[in-house]
Amino acid sequence: MQLAKRIEPLTKNVFADMDRAKAQAQGEGREIIDLSLGSSDLPAPDCAIAAIQTALTDPHTHGYTLFHSTQAFRQAAAQWYEQKYGIPVDPETEVLPLIGCQEGTAHLPLAVLNPGDIALLLDPGYPSHAGGIHLAGGQIYTLPLRAENHFLPDLSAIPAPVLAQSRLMVLSYPHNPTTAIAPLSFFQAAVAFCQQHNIVLVHDFPYADLVFSGTPAAPSLLQADPEKTVSLELFTFSKSYNMGGFRIAYAIGNAKLIGALRQVKAVVDFNQYRGIMQGAIAALQSDPTIVQHTVNTFQNRRDVFIQALKDIGWDVPTPPATMYIWAQLPAPWRERSIEFCCELVAKTGVAVSPGAGFGKMGEGYVRFALVHEPDVLKTAVARMAEFLGQF
Ligand SMILES: Cc1ncc(COP(=O)(O)O)c(C=O)c1O
Incomplete structure (x- = not known):
């Protein structure tokens, strides 16, 4: 075989x-x-569990969840984002439900990279970021993170021939494993860099809420790119709401990227179970x-x-x-x-x-x-x- x-x-x-x-x-x-x-x-929030329990006994939730039936989820995610970060989001074209951030980051390279294209990844970084690049036939160029540089990459150190072939950069702050937070000024520089070099910029953002007192809130990538020119950001329920096993997340960002990722996912999955989406909506709308x-x-x-x-x-x-x-x-x-x-x-x-x-x-x-x-x-x-x- x-x-x-x-x-x-x-x-x-x-x-x-x-x-x-x-x-x-x-x-x-x-x-x-x-x-x-x-x-x-x-535990996951009680309101999320209650919404899922209610959904389970409702046969309308038992079928496939195709595009339109996730409208309520898309709207809740857009509203949540607007309230938290003050940037308008179109729920129809700029939001996509995911079956975890891991699923999103692993499938996105299929929508962005041609075989041989380079993806710029953080080292150390979350292992599935690299896995997705391998599946898409891309090459990986790693950006070393050092304690003396606050675990932020030095974008100016990327050699010109590498940049010429680079089509995707994946960032993730607060960062797993180093726990570093990137300031908004870093994201602004990264957006300008990616605009200049025609690179898609993805921000895997599972720890958006897990920031401790005494530290300013972690910025969203889209605060540095409010027009969503090159950016896509991924959020999950796994950390803020302790719902890792439920496999539910979403992407918000550039409409063309959202459309391309949706196209890949249309071949692969029919979205998460609607009851879990209802639980996720309840979590997003719950008491902070x-x-x-x-x-x-x-x-x-x-x-x-x-x-x-x-x-x-x-x-x-x-x-x-x-x-x-x-x-x-x-x-x-x-x-x-x-x-x-x-x-x-x-x-x-x-x-x-x-x-x-x-x-x-x-x-x-x-x-x-x-x-x-x-x-x-x-x-x-x-x-x-x-x-x-x-x-
Ligand atoms: C950086 C990063 N991305 C993605 C994930 C997985 O998130 P999800 O449960 O939404 O797939 C994790 C989980 O630890 C993570 O640390």
Whole structure:
């Protein structure tokens, strides 16, 4: 049997190695504390669950959801965006429901790239961004993110021959895994750059709401491109509303890009189940204190975890946003993040993500996802202290 060459790059996945190490530790009887996945342990909003429950018993929601029947969802997303960011959005031409940001970012390259075209991706970055480029037959040029540059890319360092072939740039701030926020001035520079070089600019924006007190709100890309000349932005219910398993998100932006992505998706899917869309509308229209409660919960966990790390002599910067801690490894482990994570889970049951899994520039770091209660987080740090003490 022949399999397509395009899936070869998808099989090299550090996280699969980690999953095996986790399964082995579990098989050997270790109690696992899993801080490796950004999958929230908090519940979806009651209003969303209630709307989905109501929909389930209504046979009108049981059929295919084609374009027009998602009008209510598109309108709710447009209204939400207008209220939050003050930029008008046409629900008919500038909004598209997605089955997760991951689905959107993975399918978009099929609508934008011809084989061999270059996509500019952040390193470290979210792994499925690269996966979508591989599926579309594109080439990847990575933009290194360094702590000394606040984990923002230096666009002026992209060589001219690379730029000439570049058709797509994917940004994502607040950033997974580094937790950095990009200021509006950075987005303004990125929009001008993409306009000048005829590049489509995509902003994967799952952590739009997960910004902690004392930090200014995370800007939307469209605030830097209110005419939506080159830009598309992706929002999800997975983080703000703890609805990762429901697989619902949306894109807002340039009408031509929305139309092109819709065309790709028309071949692939018939949209999310209408009941879930109704739950998502209820979430978007819910009392903002619901999202604030989630933000406060992650902020409290962040503070507990950072303090616990400090107490064992591991000083890491306090993240301004997201649900992660991005920590540089202690000196003996600097170039061995995968080995660190595999040994840590084998010896202590604590599972964390190796920085190298997010790209070459992630080596030397690990990412902790704050998806457990404070007591469990403290236990994880205590186990790590014992582990680190052995070296
Ligand atoms: C940058 C980024 N994009 C996309 C996703 C996945 O979002 P969704 O659940 O909407 O597919 C995540 C989840 O962790 C993420 O961090």
